[in-house]
Amino acid sequence: MATTTENTQHLEVPKKRKKKVPTEVSIFLVLIGIALLFEILGWAIRGDSFLMNPRRLLIMILQVSIIGIIAIGVTQVIITGGIDLSSGSVLALTAIVTASFAQQSDYLRAVYPALTDLPWFIPLIVGLLVGALAGLVNGALIAFAVIPPFIATLGMMVSARGMARAYTDGQPVSMLSDQFTWIGSGANPVIIFLAVAVFFHIALKYTRYGKYTYAIGANPQAARVSGINVRRHLVMVYTIAGLLAGLAGVVASARAGTGQAGMGLMYELDAIAAAVIGGTSLAGGVGRIAGTVIGAMILGVMLSGFTFLGVDAYYQDIVKGAIIVAAVVIDQYRQRKRNKTT
Amino acid sequence: MKRLLLGAALFTACTTTAMAQSIGVSVAYFDDNFLTSMRNAMQAEAEAQGWNVQFLDAQGDIGRQLSHTESLAAQGVDAIIINPVDTAATGMMTRVAVERGVPLVYVNREPEGNDLDHDTVAFVGSEQKVAGELQMEALAEMLGGEGRISIMLGELSSSATHQRTEGVEEVAAKYPGIEIIEKQPADYQRTEAIDLMNNWIVGGQQIDAIAANNDEMALGALIAMRQSGIGADEILVGGIDATRDALDSLQRGELSVTVFQDPVGQGGGAVKVAIDLANGEAVESINLVPFQLVTRDNLDDFLTN
Numbered sequence: 309m310a311t312t313t314e315n316t317q318h319l320e321v322p323k324k325r326k327k328k329v330p331t332e333v334s335i336f337l338v339l340i341g342i343a344l345l346f347e348i349l350g351w352a353i354r355g356d357s358f359l360m361n362p363r364r365l366l367i368m369i370l371q372v373s374i375i376g377i378i379a380i381g382v383t384q385v386i387i388t389g390g391i392d393l394s395s396g397s398v399l400a401l402t403a404i405v406t407a408s409f410a411q412q413s414d415y416l417r418a419v420y421p422a423l424t425d426l427p428w429f430i431p432l433i434v435g436l437l438v439g440a441l442a443g444l445v446n447g448a449l450i451a452f453a454v455i456p457p458f459i460a461t462l463g464m465m466v467s468a469r470g471m472a473r474a475y476t477d478g479q480p481v482s483m484l485s486d487q488f489t490w491i492g493s494g495a496n497p498v499i500i501f502l503a504v505a506v507f508f509h510i511a512l513k514y515t516r517y518g519k520y521t522y523a524i525g526a527n528p529q530a531a532r533v534s535g536i537n538v539r540r541h542l543v544m545v546y547t548i549a550g551l552l553a554g555l556a557g558v559v560a561s562a563r564a565g566t567g568q569a570g571m572g573l574m575y576e577l578d579a580i581a582a583a584v585i586g587g588t589s590l591a592g593g594v595g596r597i598a599g600t601v602i603g604a605m606i607l608g609v610m611l612s613g614f615t616f617l618g619v620d621a622y623y624q625d626i627v628k629g630a631i632i633v634a635a636v637v638i639d640q641y642r643q644r645k646r647n648k649t650t
Numbered sequence: 651m652k653r654l655l656l657g658a659a660l661f662t663a664c665t666t667t668a669m670a671q672s673i674g675v676s677v678a679y680f681d682d683n684f685l686t687s688m689r690n691a692m693q694a695e696a697e698a699q700g701w702n703v704q705f706l707d708a709q710g711d712i713g714r715q716l717s718h719t720e721s722l723a724a725q726g727v728d729a730i731i732i733n734p735v736d737t738a739a740t741g742m743m744t745r746v747a748v749e750r751g752v753p754l755v756y757v758n759r760e761p762e763g764n765d766l767d768h769d770t771v772a773f774v775g776s777e778q779k780v781a782g783e784l785q786m787e788a789l790a791e792m793l794g795g796e797g798r799i800s801i802m803l804g805e806l807s808s809s810a811t812h813q814r815t816e817g818v819e820e821v822a823a824k825y826p827g828i829e830i831i832e833k834q835p836a837d838y839q840r841t842e843a844i845d846l847m848n849n850w851i852v853g854g855q856q857i858d859a860i861a862a863n864n865d866e867m868a869l870g871a872l873i874a875m876r877q878s879g880i881g882a883d884e885i886l887v888g889g890i891d892a893t894r895d896a897l898d899s900l901q902r903g904e905l906s907v908t909v910f911q912d913p914v915g916q917g918g919g920a921v922k923v924a925i926d927l928a929n930g931e932a933v934e935s936i937n938l939v940p941f942q943l944v945t946r947d948n949l950d951d952f953l954t955n
Binding site for chain 1: 680683686689803832834835837840845850851852853866870873877893895898
C-alpha cells in the first residue's frame, strides 16, 4: 500500500515537468525581490545604494562561489533522490591535502620538504582525486552496500573531518606558492564556479547522463526496468559530487592561502540550502543547475546585505533561516497558482 | 616459542599501561588552531612525566563535554582536564568530578561560578579580556589615538569572542578620537574574514584599523585588502594568538600586531597541576599564564620559539 502511494507521487513529478513551469524564473524574481528590499533599506538606513556598485555585485557571487561549486554536485545527488552531507568535510580534507602539495620551497616547515614549488596543476589534480575518491566511497556504499545516502554520507562527513585533522595533527598547512594561490585570487573562483555550472547545466539538460539522473530520482524501479544501470550511475553521480567538493577545497585553500581541518564547517548545509532554494526537490527527480546558481546568489545577496545594513550579528542567522524558508514557500505558492491556471 | 615471546610482550605491554597513571582531557574544539597547539603541549608534558593522556573532542557542545566528564570519571582516570565549551556551565562537571573524587583542572578558560572553591579543582589559563586590551592599546598607539575601528568577531557562542571584544571596546572607550564603526562575525575563519572584509571595503566607509578576535581572521582581512590594492599601512590589522602564519605575516610587514597566548604555558601547566593534584599535593586554585604583545620590535623572541 505504502509503495503504491509512493509510486504515484514519483510518477506525478515528470508530469509537472512536462508543463514546463520555469522554476528558475520564479526563483530569480525572489532574488530580485530580496535585492530590491536591501536596496530600499539601504537608502533608508545608510543613505546609499546597495546594488549600484559593480564591485559589490562581484563580491556577492565571489563569496558564494565555493559553496556554489559544492551545490552543483549536491544538486545532482538530490535529483537522484539522495543527499550528500559530506561535502563540507571533504572540502576540508581536500584543502589540507592539496595545500601540502602546494607549499613554497623557502618554507622550513613544509609537510613534504622534498615536494615544494610544484607546478600549480599537481596540487589541483591531487585535490580533485581526493575529492573524487571520497565521492566514490559514498557512491559505492550507497549503490552496492545499499546504505541510505543520509547515513553513508554522514559517516563520510565525520571520517573525512577526522582524516583532515589526523593528516597534520590539526596543524594548518600554509605558505602556499603564488602560482597555486592564483587559482583562488581575484574573480577566479567566480569564473570556475560559473564554468562548472554551465558545464553541468548542459550535461543535465541535453545528455544521456542527465536523463538517467532525472529518471533514477523520479522512479528508481522504472529506471531499472527501462535498462538503466542504476548502481553504476549512482556511483558516478556521487563521485562527481565528491570531485566538485574537492574542487571547492582546492579553490578554498588557494583563496585563503592555507589548508586547515576546520575549513568548510556547515558548508554542506549551505549547499543544500542553495539547491533547495533553487527549486530542487528533496523528493528527487526535479531540479536544475541554473536554479541552484540563483539559490547560491540569494545566499550571497543576504550575506552582503546584512553587512551593508550593519544588521546586528545575533539576528543575521535568524533572518537568514527565515528567508530560506520564505523563498521556498513563495516559490511553491507561485508554482501551485500557475499549475491551477494552466 | 614465538607465541610465548609474544604473550610475554603483550603481558608487559598490558601491565605498563595499567601501571602508568592517566589523565583524561576534554577539549572544546579540536579544529581550533590554538587549542591544537595547547593539546600538543599537553601530550608532550604528559609523555615527559610518563603519564598517559586521552583527548576527547566536545565539538562545542556543553552536553557532550558533561558526558565526557562522567565517562572519564567512571573509567577511573587519575585526573581530568577540561577546556570548557561554556564557562558559565561548568557547575555540573565540577560536581561530577568532586563527587567521584577525581582532581579536575580547567584550562584556557576560567569557570565563572564558584567551581574553584573546591580543593581538588584548579584553573590554568589566561584572561581573554587582557588579549583584547593589549591588542587595542597597541592599535590605538599606532593610530596616534585617533581613528575608525572595525571589529571582526569570532564565533558568537564562544566566550573568548565576548571577552576579547569587551577588552577592545573598553580600551577604545578611553580614547575620545577612536570610534568603533562596525562589529560583525567571521567565525574565527580566514575564508569568512575575506568575505567580510570585501564587504566592508565596498561599503566605502573609511576604516583605519581592524581589531580581529583571532589571527586567522586578521590574515583573511589582509588577503582581501591585498586583492583590492589596499596597503597594510592604510588599514592597520591586529590579531590575537600569535600563530605561526601570523608571525610570518608580521615579519613580512603586513600584520601590525598580535597577542601571544602561551599554549605550552597553559597546556603543559595544566598537566603539571593535574599531576600535582593527583599526587595529593596542594596547588594554587588560579594559575594565570600572561598574554604578551607581539609587534615587529619583539618579533624575533617569538619566531625562535
